Amino acid sequence: MIRVILPYHLRTLAGVGKEVELEIAGPLTLRSVLDALEIQYPMLGGTIRDHVTRERRPFIRFFACGEDLSLESPDLALPDAVAAGREPFQIVGAMAGG
Amino acid sequence: MNGVRVLVGTHKGAFILTSDAAREKWDISGPHFAGWEIYHMSGSSVDPDRLYASQSSGWFGQVIQRSDDGGRTWQPVGNKFVYDGVPGTHLWYDGTQHPWEFKRVWQLAPSPTDRDTVYAGVEDAALFRSTDGGQTWHELPGLREAKGNLWQPGAGGMCLHTILLDPGNPQRILIAISAAGAFRSDDAGETWRPINRGLNSGSELPDASAEVGHCVHNLAMHPSRPDVLFMQKHWDVMRSDDRGDSWHEVSGNLPTDFGFPIAVHAHEPNTIYVVPIKSDSEHYPPEGKLRVYRSRTGGDEWEALTKGLPQSDCYVNILRSALAVDSLDSCGIYFGTTGGQVYGSANAGDSWKPIVRDLPAVLSVEVQTLP
Numbered sequence: 113m114i115r116v117i118l119p120y121h122l123r124t125l126a127g128v129g130k131e132v133e134l135e136i137a138g139p140l141t142l143r144s145v146l147d148a149l150e151i152q153y154p155m156l157g158g159t160i161r162d163h164v165t166r167e168r169r170p171f172i173r174f175f176a177c178g179e180d181l182s183l184e185s186p187d188l189a190l191p192d193a194v195a196a197g198r199e200p201f202q203i204v205g206a207m208a209g210g
Numbered sequence: 211m212n213g214v215r216v217l218v219g220t221h222k223g224a225f226i227l228t229s230d231a232a233r234e235k236w237d238i239s240g241p242h243f244a245g246w247e248i249y250h251m252s253g254s255s256v257d258p259d260r261l262y263a264s265q266s267s268g269w270f271g272q273v274i275q276r277s278d279d280g281g282r283t284w285q286p287v288g289n290k291f292v293y294d295g296v297p298g299t300h301l302w303y304d305g306t307q308h309p310w311e312f313k314r315v316w317q318l319a320p321s322p323t324d325r326d327t328v329y330a331g332v333e334d335a336a337l338f339r340s341t342d343g344g345q346t347w348h349e350l351p352g353l354r355e356a357k358g359n360l361w362q363p364g365a366g367g368m369c370l371h372t373i374l375l376d377p378g379n380p381q382r383i384l385i386a387i388s389a390a391g392a393f394r395s396d397d398a399g400e401t402w403r404p405i406n407r408g409l410n411s412g413s414e415l416p417d418a419s420a421e422v423g424h425c426v427h428n429l430a431m432h433p434s435r436p437d438v439l440f441m442q443k444h445w446d447v448m449r450s451d452d453r454g455d456s457w458h459e460v461s462g463n464l465p466t467d468f469g470f471p472i473a474v475h476a477h478e479p480n481t482i483y484v485v486p487i488k489s490d491s492e493h494y495p496p497e498g499k500l501r502v503y504r505s506r507t508g509g510d511e512w513e514a515l516t517k518g519l520p521q522s523d524c525y526v527n528i529l530r531s532a533l534a535v536d537s538l539d540s541c542g543i544y545f546g547t548t549g550g551q552v553y554g555s556a557n558a559g560d561s562w563k564p565i566v567r568d569l570p571a572v573l574s575v576e577v578q579t580l581p
Contacts, residue, residue, distance in 0.1 A: 121245060121270055125286060155286035159270040163290045171269040205269045 114140065114190075115200040116149060122160070122203070126153040131200060140195045142174060143186035160203060175202040214536045215280065215578040216544055217261065218552055219248030222570035224263055226281045231538055233556040236565050242284065243275065247314075250531055253578040254320040254328075262328055262344060264315040272314050274330075276344050287344035291315070291332055294351035300334065301362035301423075310334045310354075317531065319373035323380060331370030335361060335387040337399065350399035353385070357404065357422045364388035364425050364444075371530055372429045376436045384439070384454060389414070389425035392441065394454050405454030409443060428530040430472045432479035440482050440509070442472040442530070447484055449509050460509020465496050471533035475558060476541040480508040483535075483543060483559060485528040494525035502545070504559050518562035519553065526551070531574035538579055546572025 113133050123130060134148045150157045157163065160172055166186070168174070174181040177191045177199050193199040216227040223241030242248075246265045254260040259280040265273040272291065275284040297310035313333040321327035330338040330347060336354060338347040361368060369388055376382040383395045384405075391406040404422045412418035414425060425444035432438065441448040441457065446467050448457040461467035466486045475481035482505050488496045495501060499522065502515040526547035536542035543559050546552045550569040555562045 119269075121267060124244075125270075125273060155273070158272065158289045164292055169269070169271060 113197050114145065114194055115197055116145065117200045117202045119203060119205040121205070122156060125155055125159065128153070133197075140190045141187050142181060142184065142190065145190065145201055146186075171206040173204040173206050175204055176200070213580040214538065214542060215253070215258075215580055216534075216552065216554070216565070217251035217253065217263075217281075217574075217576040217578070218546055218569065218572060219251050219263070219531075219574040220546075220550070220570040220572050221247055224248040224251055224265075225566070225569060227552065227565055233538075233542055233554060238566055239281070241570075242281070243273075246273070248573065249314060250317050250574045250576070252318045252320055252328075252576050254325055255322050256320070256325045258578050258580055260320070260325060260343075262318040262320065264318055264330070266314040272312075274315065274318075274344050288340065288346050291330070291336075291338055291347050292349070293336060293354075294349040297334075297336075297354065298359065300358055300368060301360060303363060307359070310336075310358075313367060314369075316369045316371045317373050319375055321380075322375055322377040329373050329375070329383075331373050331385060333367045333369035334363075335368045335370040335390060337370055337373070337383075337385055339399065350395075352395070352400050353393060353402045356393055356402045358390075360420075360422050361387060361390035362423060372426075374429055374431050374439075376431075377433045378436060382436070382453075384429060384431070386426040386429045386441075388427065389423060389444075391422050391424040392426050392429060392439075392454055405450070406457070407455065408450075408457035408459075409448065410446065410459075411444065414444060427470045428472045430474045430482065432474045435479040438479065438508070440472050440474065442469050442484055444468065444490060447472065447509060460505070462505070462510035462512055464503055464512050465501075470528060470530040471545070473533045473535055473543065475543075476535050476537035477539075478506070478541075481506045481558070482509065483533065484512075485533065485545065487527060493527040498523050498525060500524040500526065500547075502543075502559055502562075515555075515559040515562070517560065518555075529573055531576075532572050534575050534577040536577045536579045542577070544575050544577055546575045548572065 218225040223244045225240035228237045249264045251263045261277040263275040276287045299307035302308035317331040319329040326343045372386040374384040409424045428442045430440045439450040447461045449460045473483045500519040503512040526549035532546040541558045548571040552565045
């Protein structure tokens with residue numbers, strides 16, 4: 113079971129709290145986490161990744177264990193601490209505004 | 211008829227204003243979808259409790275929400291708007307070609323005959339249709355074949371912002387795009403042709419009377435007289451008496467013929483409304499006076515409606531989808547401003563009152579007359 117922290121507006125869209133838990137079958141990667149998240153919460157489809165290209169939306173960032181993973185390959189294996197549920201995988205709306 | 215429901219989309223959420231037929235006391239609910247841009251909300255005339263909302267964000271993209279209980283509860287439905295085939299390119303601001311890219315839904319138009327059919331006008335300009343209550347969307351790609359490579363964005367983007375469905379003829383659909391012009395389909399959206407003959411855009415286009423490229427801001431039609439169309443263009447208020455085949459100017463004595471919305475009285479097909487704005491460079495009312503103009507002659511002869519509206523130091527804008535009418539016996543008319551006010555008139559514009567004063571900037575106003 114891994115933990116995913118969502119930005120405020122996606123929590124309200126999905127009707128969940130700050131953190132959701134996901135069961136991931138197979139390798140734990142950026143792609144597998146996002147796939148599982150969209151299956152469990154289909155209303156999040158298209159809000160984090162483009163529906164067609166599957167590219168990260170420009171104003172979305174991915175953080176884990178103090179690292180910015182936003183520009184990494186979707187097939188990057190996530191840290192063991194995320195896999196073990198000790199650390200969350202964070203989906204963040206990029207800082208913008210005043 | 212026993213009431214009205216005013217659907218207000220703003221830069222930071224949706225609001226629903228409800229009143230009985232007297233339109234004196236209003237219940238205000240919201241913000242719904244707080245913090246998101248709500249470009250448009252619309253209700254089905256087949257099932258007035260079925261509402262749609264276009265919810266979008268620069269961070270999280272497009273969401274479509276649907277309510278089946280008049281806006282008390284909402285469910286996200288389909289948000290997958292994928293152009294048919296390879297969409298190609300259109301003109302960019304600098305005259306180069308630019309790839310078609312989906313950005314947001316500007317307008318939602320439920321079918322007047324089928325509860326589950328709804329149309330969506332999007333940016334970059336295209337028309338989509340859903341026949342399952344918004345769960346899935348399919349483009350009507352014939353529209354982009356109407357010289358789409360010559361369309362270009364206006365200041366608000368290359369948006370399909372107006373959809374008119376002829377209630378007496380399901381084959382006929384009219385749409386408008388900034389800055390491409392007006393287009394009509396007579397075969398339920400399969401094929402389209404530009405309907406811009408008579409428009410003059412000498413300040414914006416190298417060919418003032420080009421077939422496409424005109425910055426049409428809004429279209430209006432009375433359901434009882436669908437052959438007559440009214441248009442607020444970037445500059446000029448226009449009228450067509452032949453379904454858009456040709457247009458002539460009816461700006462008449464307006465103080466300025468720049469503006470965004472245009473609307474038709476619910477019971478008087480020749481009574482129309484516009485809100486003049488100073489210019490394309492200064493988006494606020496001339497002289498700081500917020501005036502709705504009414505023509506009872508289908509254009510050319512206009513009267514200012516000012517009672518209850520600020521007549522000094524008013525510098526708000528009224529956007530293209532932010533003017534609407536109800537169909538109660540005494541026609542009500544409503545508009546929202548970029549200053550967050552929603553004004554209503556229960557007497558066809560003779561006098562006005564603010565229903566609410568301090569909302570976020572209003573993007574759209576639609577009205578349902580409730581049975």
